[in-house]
Amino acid sequence: SAVISQKPSRDICQRGTSLTIQCQVDSQVTMMFWYRQQPGQSLTLIATANQGSEATYESGFVIDKFPISRPNLTFSTLTVSNMSPEDSSIYLCSVDDSRDTQYFGPGTRLTVL
Amino acid sequence: GESVGLHLPTLSVQEGDNSIINCAYSNSASDYFIWYKQESGKGPQFIIDIRSNMDKRQGQRVTVLLNKTVKHLSLQIAATQPGDSAVYFCAENIPGGSEKLVFGKGMKLTVNP
Numbered sequence: 001s002a003v004i005s006q007k008p009s010r011d012i013c014q015r016g017t018s019l020t021i022q023c024q025v026d027s028q029v030t031m032m033f034w035y036r037q038q039p040g041q042s043l044t045l046i047a048t049a050n051q052g053s054e055a056t057y058e059s060g061f062v063i064d065k066f067p068i069s070r071p072n073l074t075f076s077t078l079t080v081s082n083m084s085p086e087d088s089s090i091y092l093c094s095v096d097d098s099r100d101t102q103y104f105g106p107g108t109r110l111t112v113l
Numbered sequence: 114g115e116s117v118g119l120h121l122p123t124l125s126v127q128e129g130d131n132s133i134i135n136c137a138y139s140n141s142a143s144d145y146f147i148w149y150k151q152e153s154g155k156g157p158q159f160i161i162d163i164r165s166n167m168d169k170r171q172g173q174r175v176t177v178l179l180n181k182t183v184k185h186l187s188l189q190i191a192a193t194q195p196g197d198s199a200v201y202f203c204a205e206n207i208p209g210g211s212e213k214l215v216f217g218k219g220m221k222l223t224v225n226p
Binding site for chain 2: 001004033041042043044045048058092100101102104105106107109
């Protein structure tokens with residue numbers, strides 16, 4: 001399976017600021033996804049990062065709050081904009097291996113004060 | 114609506130026992146199911162998967178059973194070890210479009226030595 005890395009691994013941010021999370025894969029993949037995992041909760045899909053076009057957002061998530069870039073087949077970024085304490089979560093990227101199986105990065109643990 | 118849920122939020126077993134983790138899904142169109150293991154501070158790790166044309170699949174010490182009649186999925190772990198302690202998630206793939214995964218609530222397995 002692909003090796004996925006995320007930066008930063010964790011961060012503590014102030015309310016009102018923005019944080020950009022990077023996801024790097026060691027091989028070219030078609031599908032990349034971003035998830036949020038709130039404390040003690042399951043994973044919720046934020047959006048599908050499409051290479052060369054706008055991301056596809058799930059209900060409840062909007063581009064202004066979570067802008068996503070996908071400049072090539074091995075890299076994507078997720079920005080959490082104008083953060084509030086409610087944005088404190090683990091943010092995870094995943095990739096699809098073309099057989100519907102998704103593999104996850106280690107996650108970015110975000111705390112907003 | 115679409116939902117994937119787990120029957121048991123926590124499970125505590127003795128080392129060497131067999132563990133069974135259950136999951137109910139509601140979307141009869143789902144055609145692919147995955148079990149993930151998430152250890153503290155890490156991203157979800159793929160354990161085993163099963164497609165809807167099968168009712169059983171075995172891996173190393175793990176077995177997944179699928180009952181499409183009652184929309185039920187289970188993960189069996191044989192000879193549970195302390196290293197199996199983690200939160201386990203089931204996920205279903207809803208076909209058509211973005212091939213997204215919907216995750217269940219998660220169940221914490223604690224293995225006592």
